[in-house]
Each structure stands twice: as C-alpha cells, then as structure tokens.
Amino acid sequence: MKKANTLSAxxxxxxxxxxxxAVICVIYVLPVLTVxxxxxxxxxxxxxxxxxxxxxxxxxxxxxxxxGMTFGNYPFWKSVTYSVVITLLSTALILIGTSMAxxxxxRVDSLVCRGIxxxxxxxxVVPFQMVMYTLSKTADTLKLNTPWTIPVVYLGFGAGLAVxxxxxFVKSIPLEIEEAASIDGCGPVRTYFSVVLPMLKxxxxxxxxxxxxxxxxxYLLPYLVLDIxxxxxxxxxxxxxxxxxxxxxxxxxxxxxxxxxxxxxxFYLTCQKHIIKGVAAGAVKG
Amino acid sequence: xxxxxxxxxxxxLRRPMRRWAPLFMGPVVVAFxxxxxxxxxxxxxxxxxxFKLISDAKFIGFGNYARALADKSFQHSFWYTALFAVxxxxxxxxxxxxxxxxxxQGIRGSNLFRTVFFMPNLIGGIVLGYIWxxxxxxxxxxxxxxxxxxxxYGFWGLIILxxxxxxxxxxxxxxxxxxxxxxxxxxxxxxxxxxxxQTLFRVTIPNVMPSITICMFLSLTNGFKLFDQNLALTGxxxxxxxxxxxxxxxTEMLALNIYNTFYGQNTSSQGFAQAKAVIFFVLVAGLxxxxxxxxxxxxxxx
Numbered sequence: 001m002k003k004a005n006t007l008s009a010x011x012x013x014x015x016x017x018x019x020x021x022a023v024i025c026v027i028y029v030l031p032v033l034t035v036x037x038x039x040x041x042x043x044x045x046x047x048x049x050x051x052x053x054x055x056x057x058x059x060x061x062x063x064x065x066x067x068g069m070t071f072g073n074y075p076f077w078k079s080v081t082y083s084v085v086i087t088l089l090s091t092a093l094i095l096i097g098t099s100m101a102x103x104x105x106x107r108v109d110s111l112v113c114r115g116i117x118x119x120x121x122x123x124x125v126v127p128f129q130m131v132m133y134t135l136s137k138t139a140d141t142l143k144l145n146t147p148w149t150i151p152v153v154y155l156g157f158g159a160g161l162a163v164x165x166x167x168x169f170v171k172s173i174p175l176e177i178e179e180a181a182s183i184d185g186c187g188p189v190r191t192y193f194s195v196v197l198p199m200l201k202x203x204x205x206x207x208x209x210x211x212x213x214x215x216x217x218x219y220l221l222p223y224l225v226l227d228i229x230x231x232x233x234x235x236x237x238x239x240x241x242x243x244x245x246x247x248x249x250x251x252x253x254x255x256x257x258x259x260x261x262x263x264x265x266x267f268y269l270t271c272q273k274h275i276i277k278g279v280a281a282g283a284v285k286g
Numbered sequence: 287x288x289x290x291x292x293x294x295x296x297x298x299l300r301r302p303m304r305r306w307a308p309l310f311m312g313p314v315v316v317a318f319x320x321x322x323x324x325x326x327x328x329x330x331x332x333x334x335x336x337f338k339l340i341s342d343a344k345f346i347g348f349g350n351y352a353r354a355l356a357d358k359s360f361q362h363s364f365w366y367t368a369l370f371a372v373x374x375x376x377x378x379x380x381x382x383x384x385x386x387x388x389x390x391q392g393i394r395g396s397n398l399f400r401t402v403f404f405m406p407n408l409i410g411g412i413v414l415g416y417i418w419x420x421x422x423x424x425x426x427x428x429x430x431x432x433x434x435x436x437x438x439y440g441f442w443g444l445i446i447l448x449x450x451x452x453x454x455x456x457x458x459x460x461x462x463x464x465x466x467x468x469x470x471x472x473x474x475x476x477x478x479x480x481x482x483x484q485t486l487f488r489v490t491i492p493n494v495m496p497s498i499t500i501c502m503f504l505s506l507t508n509g510f511k512l513f514d515q516n517l518a519l520t521g522x523x524x525x526x527x528x529x530x531x532x533x534x535x536x537t538e539m540l541a542l543n544i545y546n547t548f549y550g551q552n553t554s555s556q557g558f559a560q561a562k563a564v565i566f567f568v569l570v571a572g573l574x575x576x577x578x579x580x581x582x583x584x585x586x587x588x
Binding site for chain 1: 398400405407421424560566570574
C-alpha cells in the first residue's frame with residue numbers, strides 16, 4: 001500500500017515537473033514570437049505596443065518585409081548571398097584543409113608537426129580582439145577582403161579548434177588500415193581521400209556544424225576585413241541598420257531579423273541531433 | 287625481430303607522406319600564418335609602439351601599458367566585465383543544471399523541451415541584442431524609461447539575454463554528464479535509504495564534477511570575451527561624463543572598450559589600444575590555461 005502511494009506520488013511529481021517545464025518553454029519561445037508579431041506591425045506601434053498582437057490599425061501586412069528588402073540602400077538578398085557564400089566556402093575550406101593537415105600531423109609526428117599542433121592549441125585561447133587590428137590590415141594588404149577570399153582568413157584564424165579535434169580523432173583510428181592501403185600500392189593522396197576521409201565523417205560533421213554556426217553569426221571579423229560598402233553579411237547589414245543614426249524603422253528591422261532567423265531554425269530542426277552532438281563534442285574538447 | 291617491427295610501425299606511411307608535405311600542410315600553414323601567427327606577433331610588437339599607420343611605428347617601450355592600466359574607462363570595463371562574468375556564471379550554471387536534472391528524470395516531452403531550450407544558441411549575438419533591446423524597451427517604455435538610460439538596466443538586461451542564450455548550451459553538457467552517472471550507484475543509494483536530496487548532493491553532483499568544471503570555465507570565458515551582444519544591446523550607453531571631461535561608457539565591457547579605443551575618434555591611440563588587447567589576451571589565456579591545468583589534474587587523478 002505504502003509502495004503504491006509513493007509510486008503515485010512519484011508520478012504526480014513528474015507531471016508537475018512536466019507542466020513547470022512546459023511553462024518555462026513557452027516563456028523561452030516568447031522573444032521569438034515577439035519578433036514575429038512585431039514584423040507585421042507598423043513602425044510607430046513597435047515601441048509603444050511591443051507585446052500587442054498586430055490587429056486593426058497596427059497591422060502592416062507584408063509591407064515591413066517589402067520595405068526591409070531594400071532597407072538602408074542595400075538589397076537584403078545580397079547580404080543573404082554573401083553570408084551563404086562566405087559560410088559555405090569557409091567551412092568547406094576549413095574541413096578539407098585542416099583534416100589533411102591533422103592527418104599529416106598525427107601520422108608523421110615530427111618535431112615541426114608537434115610545434116604546429118601546439119601553436120594551434122595555443123591559438124584557441126587567443127581572443128579575437130588581440131589580433132583584430134593587425135589581422136584586418138594584413139588581410140587588406142593581401143587583398144583578402146572579398147567574400148571569395150575571406151575564407152583564407154577564416155581558415156587561418158579558425159584552424160586551431162578544427163586541427164585539435166581532427167588530430168584527436170585520427171589518433172584514435174588504428175594505423176593498420178592505412179598501412180594496408182599503402183602496402184597495396186596506395187600513395188598518400190589516394191590513401192587520404194579513399195581511406196582516411198570516409199573514416200573522418202563523424203568528426204567532419206561535428207567540426208562543420210561548429211564552423212557553420214560560428215561563421216554564419218560572426219560579425220566583427222567580416223566587418224573589419226570586408227569592404228563594407230560593397231559586401232555586407234546579414235549580421236553586418238542588421239547592425240548597419242540599427243547603428244545608423246536617424247529614424248530606424250523597427251518594424252522593417254524585425255521583419256529582416258525574422259527572415260534571418262527562419263533559415264537557422266529550419267537548419268536546426270533538420271539537423272538537431274548532429275548539432276547537439278557537435279556542440280557537446282566541441283565544448284568538452286575546447 | 288621486435289626491433290624490426292617497431293621500425294615498420296608507421297614508417298611505410300611516413301616516408302611517402304613527407305614527400306607530399308606541401309600539399310597536406312601547405313594551405314593550413316600559409317593561412318595560419320596570415321590569419322594568426324603574423325598578426326599575433328605584429329600585435330605584440332605594436333603594443334610597444336606609437337603609430338598612426340603600421341609603417342611608421344616607433345618603439346616607445348612600456349608607455350602604452352602604463353597608459354592602459356591608468357585608463358579610467360579600461361578599469362571600469364574590467365570591473366564591469368568581471369562582475370558580469372561572475373554573476374552570469376552563477377546564474378547560468380545553476381539554472382542549466384536544474385533544467386538538465388529535471389530533463390533526465392524521465393519525464394514526458396524531454397526531447398521537445400531540450401530542443402526549445404537549445405534553440406537560442408543558434409541565433410547570432412547581434413540579432414539577439416536587437417531582439418532583446420526591443421523587448422526591454424517595450425517593457426521599460428511603460429515606465430517612461432529605456433534600457434539605455436540606466437547602467438543597472440543594461441547590466442541585468444545583458445544577464446537575462448545571456449541566460450536565455452547560454453542555458454541551453456550548458457544544459458547539453460550537463461545532460462551528457464548526468465547520463466553518465468552509473469545507475470547502480472543511484473540504486474544502491476536508494477536502497478541504503480538516501481532521500482532524493484542526499485542522492486543529489488552525495489552521489490550525483492560528485493559524479494558530474496567534470497561537467498561542472500567545464501561549464502564554469504566556459505561561461506566565465508564567454509562572459510569575458512562577450513562582444514556582439516554588448517554592442518547590440520546597449521553599445522556602452524549610458525555615458526558618464528568625468529570631471530576631467532572624458533566620458534566613461536558605463537555598460538562597456540572589455541572587448542568593446544578595446545574595439546572603441548582602436549576605431550574611436552582618437553586615431554593616434556592604436557598602440558594604446560593594442561596594449562589593452564595584449565592585457566585582455568593575457569587575462570583570457572590565463573583563464574583558458576587554468577582550465578586546461580585543472581582538467582589535466584583531474585584526468586591524472588581518475
């Protein structure tokens with residue numbers, strides 16, 4: 001009898017816990033919902049009636065979205081394109097470049113390799129502000145200030161974590177598989193592409209997700225390196241709108257913010273499992 | 287025989303690989319030099335110089351450092367950042383642990399809750415700052431004020447923002463830690479008659495100590511390095527005019543202070559700003575190395 005009581009008490013406790021968490025969840029989503037309702041609201045009401053639904057005279061329809069597209073004398077689709085180009089190119093370059101280097105470092109293991117490896121680990125604790133001024137000048141001199149060349153800067157500054165994670169993984173895979181390939185007549189290049197690369201896939205996904213999340217949301221590095229009048233990524237564009245003096249159309253800004261969050265949320269919901277795994281791996285190692 | 291085996295271990299791979307070193311190592315080494323090594327060395331050197339353009343840098347010794355350490359706005363931003371980092375560390379970790387603990391009790395809807403709590407992590411700092419500045423202004427405008435009017439609003443606003451963003455992240459690490467606690471340990475505690483609080487404090491928490499350490503260091507360094515959110519939420523406002531005419535940006539954190547010194551109105555303060563950046567680097571790297579040393583020590587003990 002007593003046992004049955006504690007069991008039902010346990011069940012009751014769990015239900016209460018579920019309800020409490022559900023309430024917190026709703027509160028958690030509220031900021032995003034506020035963005036949604038304000039993106040359909042006329043500018044003048046965003047500040048005064050932030051939490052009201054856009055009904056009656058407050059409703060702006062899709063005007064904010066249309067207005068937001070050409071806001072700040074810069075078409076929004078251009079910043080979306082630049083953001084996509086920079087994120088994809090840089091991530092691809094980082095994945096290929098650092099995994100090759102990491103394989104070499106882990107297998108050759110010479111003094112120079114170790115030196116480079118420790119430099120990479122060291123670079124992980126260096127904050128961006130330390131190198132931002134000199135890095136932006138160097139990138140300018142070398143003409144790395146376009147969306148097509150900035151991936152080199154990302155490869156350089158972001159190599160640390162990626163090399164660290166790849167080396168850790170390569171050391172855990174047995175040498176015999178690669179040796180067998182080389183005895184069968186595979187050169188290093190072919191061994192890498194047809195034997196090592198497929199084995200690296202799980203770490204590739206983790207590193208790729210970490211890099212995508214970093215580069216897509218990065219503001220300061222592209223802001224300092226790129227030529228801002230020509231190339232603006234999404235964060236730069238949004239900061240430019242809010243930071244510029246004069247009247248800011250909050251409704252249109254919220255519409256743009258909504259447009260920039262939607263792809264991120266879709267990406268998150270489709271690759272949720274990998275994202276959470278990748279983040280946990282990066283955190284525990286970094 | 288044994289010796290021969292040792293030589294062959296990896297050597298069949300190594301020799302041909304060395305020939306391909308330029309292909310494997312080249313791109314990363316070149317990019318790493320451009321993106322990190324050279325700017326870092328140049329940065330250290332320039333912190334001892336006075337210059338407007340890098341080409342006319344003149345060595346002046348520790349002058350920049352003396353000026354940086356005596357700078358009122360830098361001192362203010364240091365204490366402000368330290369306070370922020372500690373408060374956010376405590377709040378984020380307590381809440382994240384509580385949520386993670388609740389989510390590992392086998393309740394209904396755990397996966398959905400986890401998905402929702404982690405979501406803010408994917409939104410960039412600039413965008414987050416603007417979302418929250420709209421929300422805070424929506425609330426505060428009813429009382430005829432705004433987040434830019436008072437330092438305490440800016441401080442707690444940023445704390446709320448960071449909690450919203452980071453709890454989900456730390457929660458993931460705590461969940462991984464909690465799931466690794468051996469089930470038989472929990473069961474034997476229950477059989478021995480421990481109540482749930484005793485089990486939590488005597489069995490669960492000691493077992494997730496590694497996760498707790500990682501999360502504490504992560505939130506501490508995140509707090510120290512914070513830039514985007516700070517820039518977008520308040521940008522340092524409100525400003526306090528000092529008796530000597532200079533102004534202190536009261537909600538400006540270290541990273542933003544360095545940025546403003548570099549790219550502010552005074553174009554001759556680059557060396558000074560670089561000295562601040564080096565001090566900042568030593569602080570952040572110190573925290574990182576302390577973490578590394580601490581986790582290493584734990585690994586040895588285990």
